[in-house]
Amino acid sequence: MFAKRLLAVVVPALLASAPTAHAGVSLIGIGQLAGTDLSGLVQDKLENGVAQNIVGGLGSAIAWAGGDTFLMTPDRGPNAEPWNSTVDDTTSWIPRFQTVSLGLASASFSAGSVTTLTPTLTATTLLSSSTPLNYGSAPVLTGGNGQHYFTGRSDAFAAGQSTNSDNARLDLEGIRVAANGQSVFISDEYGPYVYQFDKATGNRIAAFALPAKFAVSKLSSQGNTEISGNTSGRVANKGMEGLAITPDGKTLVGIMQSPLLQDGGTDASTVRIVTIDIASGKVTHEYAYKLDNIGTATKPKYPTVSEIVAINDHEFIVDERDGKGLGDGSNAAVKRLYKIDLAGATDVSTLTGAAALASAAVGKSLFVDLVALFTANGFTPATIPAKIEGLAFGSDVLVDGVLQHTLLVANDNDFLDTVGGLANPSRIFVLGVTGDMLPTYSAQQIPEPASLSLAALGLGGLLLRRRKA
Structure with missing residues (x-):
């Protein structure tokens, strides 16, 4: 096994004992990742001068892969450095997922304190088509x-x-592991798409078609141009942001980051959820999820959805957030996890428009306010990561001898190690959740992962050929 120990330093002040912000949910651990990955891409830099093997942006998505193993993905790569506005400063970054051993199994957790975790990167898998x-x-x-x-x-x-599933552009936003542990499902914003990849090689093995209403027909390399040129379909850069898999491994549940253009776009309140039967590859249902109004009654403003994770086959946790906090140079205000139940919810497949969707939205209840939880544990609104995007359940752990569920929360740092003079790492926050908070929780049963190596990933002696199309 090729393993690499990555940076895992947590500001000591954040580890001081502090009360929790929600009875039954506590912050029990923090780890972080930085450095370079195991892709073998060391010979060239990207168009903006950034190394192709930089580790960053990992909190775009996180998935439990069984045992102490997690998969983490950056989205479309480093594009914070300006180099070409005609392509929104995007680069020839190869989408990938990182395999990480978090260290939960060997850590010791106590109520009222936060344990420093030291994650280990064990593999990097580049995504490709045959x-x-x-x-x-x-x-x-x-x-x-x-x-x-x-x-x-x-x-x-x-x-x-x-x-069009033949398009090469891919903006990863959600990842989940298949029931047999041999493949992964990934959602994307550009299409939006849902693809299935071989977990060992990164080769695409299936594509799941979404209804035509989610597509745009006038494409552009500039997001704003694409938005203004279409009246129907997903908003550019706000496509299928979240992806869940039911514990039985039979159903994928995807959620859009913002409403579709025909449903009001970013000015509207209600996003769509789709369910996909994995065996048939068919979309089976659509549901509506209503965002909070974080503006006023006369001038509404809405946050976005970043993730969805399954509690069981019908209940889910949704990550709803603003874009404020560390990484944005502002103060975080809205980072909330809500619980929803799709059992008996209205199917909105035949509905269109902001008002119609809002009236049919599924009910939701606050599970935990992350801003309150983090500030109760030493963070300030200015140091809470702006882009809280990844959610995953992990293995249960003992907290003072009592078994608790773990819910992992990860942030996307946009590959920016510092912002405004402040450290801006890719962090993994481990929440301890008591059983009474999730009495119906069912863990996904994933086979223990086998050891991975560069050779197993097909990356030994990697030769990357780049030529202009």
């Missing part, structure tokens, strides 16, 4: 073993619907 992809005007990325790699470049598409 068949050619549409790279548009972006560089073509192929490997020495016949791989056609996906890319973060926003111009890597052909004419037609945005849901």
